[in-house]
Amino acid sequence: MEKKLPEVAKHTALILILSTPFMSAVFADINKKENASVLPDTQKNLSITKSKVLAEKRQQLVTEAAEAVSGTQKAVEALEKNDPKTALSILQTVSGKLDIILAKAPSLALIPADIETDYFNFTGDSKAIKQELKKADDLLDSGKIQDARQILSGLASELSITVTNIPIGSFPVAIKEAVALIDAGKTEEAANTLNEVLGMLVKTTETIPLPILSAEALLNEASAMENKKDLSKEKSKEEIMKLTSEATNELQRAELLGYGTSSDYKTLYASIDDIKKTLHSDKSQTTWERVKQTLSELKNKLIHSKK
Incomplete structure (x- = not known):
């Protein structure tokens, strides 16, 4: 037995x-x-973000x-x-x-x-x-x-x-x-x-954590998308929601993989949800700033340095 x-x-x-x-x-x-279970666009964003991080370090x-x-x-x-x-x-x-x-x-x-x-x-x-x-x-x-x-x-x-x-x-x-x-x-x-x-x-x-870097890249892209002149409000909203959804998926992956605890992500998830309510309004910029600030604080908390 x-x-x-x-x-x-x-x-x-x-x-x-x-x-x-x-x-x-x-x-x-x-x-x-x-792995086919991760969206190709997300992998592309991750690759670009990794290259950017390494370039900054170099x-x-x-x-x-x-x-x-x-x-x-x-x-x-x-x-x-x-x-x-x-x-x-x-x-x-x-x-x-x-x-x-x-x-x-x-x-x-x-x-x-x-x-x-x-x-x-x-x-x-x-x-x-x-x-x-x-x-x-x-x-x-x-x-x-x-x-x-x-x-x-x-x-x-x-x-x-x-x-x-x-x-x-x-x-x-x-x-x-x-x-x-x-x-x-x-x-x-x-x-x-x-x-x-x-x-x-x-x-x-x-x-x-790579999923955090990927989420950051996706949210930055989503933020920039709102001000694109060649897109209608309806089209930009569709694209932004897609990108924020992918970013949330990446954050969920990070959480499940043990990078931080559920309480570390609670505020960030709520801030991302607020994007839907304030998109294309006078409160939009404030929401994006809060999302980016919250994500930055999470990233800094999760980055581990050692000698």
């Missing part, structure tokens, strides 16, 4: 599994595939910081090849790059030098998510925790952005120390110092 988990243990297991990041690359590959990168990191790596390689002259020349260039950074941003502690991204996307709609949760719930009831874990680990839709930063307080000092060691003929110690400084690089990861 199979043992059943008590209700408290079952729900604890659900929470632990759902909060576990990227459990398996296998599931990531499976869930990156498109704009924050400091060219000199990236060159300083790559230069430090090349200097280590030169020392390993017993070529201190080349290493010294490279490090002098690196020091120059760091001086430029200090002049540009003297108050910043961390200077972004590189960016890496990953995403994990379960593309099923709310119905598909509920079906997967039901399967997992039944498995937990039967005590099959690992089987449930495999299902739940795939229920995520998020973009992770990892930025590599130079700690500007310690990095330049360490580079100058390595230069002094090379001048003194202590190439092995210099290489160790450079490896240590590369180990000082600080990585920060920001995780953003």
Whole structure:
């Protein structure tokens, strides 16, 4: 006879599994595939929004910081090849790059030098998510925790952005120390110092729920639609209602996937419903501003950053 988990243990297991990041690359590959249950227009909006977010992050990168990191790596390689002259020349260039950074941003502690991204996307709609949760719930009831874990680990839709930063307080000092060691003929110690400084690089990861980004893009498009001159009020209302409906679907997906709780979404759903009442009226702008503000607050609350 199979043992059943008590209700408290079952729900604890659900929470632990759902909060576990990227459990398996296998599931990531499976869930990156498109799913017909999500509207093509929504997928298009999501793709555009992801590109925009990444472009904004890349704009924050400091060219000199990236060159300083790559230069430090090349200097280590030169020392390993017993070529201190080349290493010294490279490090002098690196020091120059760091001086430029200090002049540009003297108050910043961390200077972004590189960016890496990953995403994990379960593309099923709310119905598909509920079906997967039901399967997992039944498995937990039967005590099959690992089987449930495999299902739940795939229920995520998020973009992770990892930025590599130079700690500007310690990095330049360490580079100058390595230069002094090379001048003194202590190439092995210099290489160790450079490896240590590369180990000082600080990585920060920001995780953003994809359905929230998608809902934001859809609502922005809907807001702009109201003022399109080539559309009649009736036609624009039809298009706006379609976009807000898709946005609500995306928010429901986010809620079901465990990004926040139902109370986090309550005000936003109500604000979106108000659009129907105030569309093409003198209250419309105020409603849109409230929707965007509420969504922005939700997004900021749900974005997780870690070092």
